[in-house]
Amino acid sequence: MYKKHFKDTDIDSDGVSNIVSSIMMLGVFLTILGMVFTNYVPMWARTGESKHMDSVESSFLDLKSSIDRQITDAEGVGTTLSTSIRLGAEGGTVLSMGSTSGKLEFQTGGFSCTVVNTDDQMDIYGRSYGKIFFESQNVYYTNQHFTFENGALIIKQDDFSVMRAEPDFNIAYNELTNTTTVVLTLVELSGTSDNLAGSDHHTIESTLVESIGDSHRFVWTTEKGFDQGQNITLNITTKFGNVWQTYLESKLENLPPQIKNTTTELTMTEFTDPLTDKTSYNIILNLKYIKILDCKKGIIEINLN
Numbered sequence: 001m002y003k004k005h006f007k008d009t010d011i012d013s014d015g016v017s018n019i020v021s022s023i024m025m026l027g028v029f030l031t032i033l034g035m036v037f038t039n040y041v042p043m044w045a046r047t048g049e050s051k052h053m054d055s056v057e058s059s060f061l062d063l064k065s066s067i068d069r070q071i072t073d074a075e076g077v078g079t080t081l082s083t084s085i086r087l088g089a090e091g092g093t094v095l096s097m098g099s100t101s102g103k104l105e106f107q108t109g110g111f112s113c114t115v116v117n118t119d120d121q122m123d124i125y126g127r128s129y130g131k132i133f134f135e136s137q138n139v140y141y142t143n144q145h146f147t148f149e150n151g152a153l154i155i156k157q158d159d160f161s162v163m164r165a166e167p168d169f170n171i172a173y174n175e176l177t178n179t180t181t182v183v184l185t186l187v188e189l190s191g192t193s194d195n196l197a198g199s200d201h202h203t204i205e206s207t208l209v210e211s212i213g214d215s216h217r218f219v220w221t222t223e224k225g226f227d228q229g230q231n232i233t234l235n236i237t238t239k240f241g242n243v244w245q246t247y248l249e250s251k252l253e254n255l256p257p258q259i260k261n262t263t264t265e266l267t268m269t270e271f272t273d274p275l276t277d278k279t280s281y282n283i284i285l286n287l288k289y290i291k292i293l294d295c296k297k298g299i300i301e302i303n304l305n
Contacts, residue, residue: 049089049100053136053144056102059083059086059204060134060146067081068168070211070298071296076211077208077209079207082203082204085104085201086200087134087198087201088137089138102135104196105133106132106189109275110239111130111239113234114126114128115293118231118288119231121233127186132147133146142158143157144156147239150186150187152167152244163243163246168183168184171251180259180263180289181292182232182292187297188300189300190209203305204303205304209300209301211298212297229290230291231289232293234283235282235284237281242281248266248285262288266284267283268281
């Protein structure tokens, strides 16, 4: 019998070592990459989304400032001001991680404010409609909802809402003259309802259509036979009932207790909006014996671009 003899084959130890080293380096790289995506990318994205919310808030404050200025400057009828707003966070440099989108919408409905003669509901001193709102679509940071209605900026986060910027409204009592004065500005947003979505930069154009100064002003005096003054009702329909109620309550706190308790009544009722099938609120503020009412109004046309 013959025995087969096999020649030993030389093993390239250097090649094997290089392969093993490459595999180990790849493993380390994947581990580090996993740590980055697990720990750092969410942190970067959250920071970017938080900064974007600050940016949106700043844009809405700029919008309010522009509209307030347009209404105050009655000679600026026909002038247009533009407010820039970015709908989404830009994201980081790692595969564009952290980029988000948002939705900007203008509605001619969804909010209303009416000032009428309590004793004659057909005697309307002024009314306003419309709102502009933004909804974020964040991944890591808590989503926020920004709403501009009748000169007020309201921010909603989870189940909590707060009035970030107040409208023009004040009620005051002068003890020397026994006079209660109400001053307010109604902001009506006109145009065609529209919405935008995405992450790009856009602009909100506000054009002053009309500014009604003090044409809805009355001053009751004893000479005119109105010794006690006029009873007026402020009627607000909004999705942010608690916010508006809290705001109006804070204004009533400026009155002396005897005046507040005998001449004011604030109520709120909840209902389901038949158009949206969502909860809305109707707030009614009755004010008695008002001797001076200064009800200004601005009509602003809104365009989203």
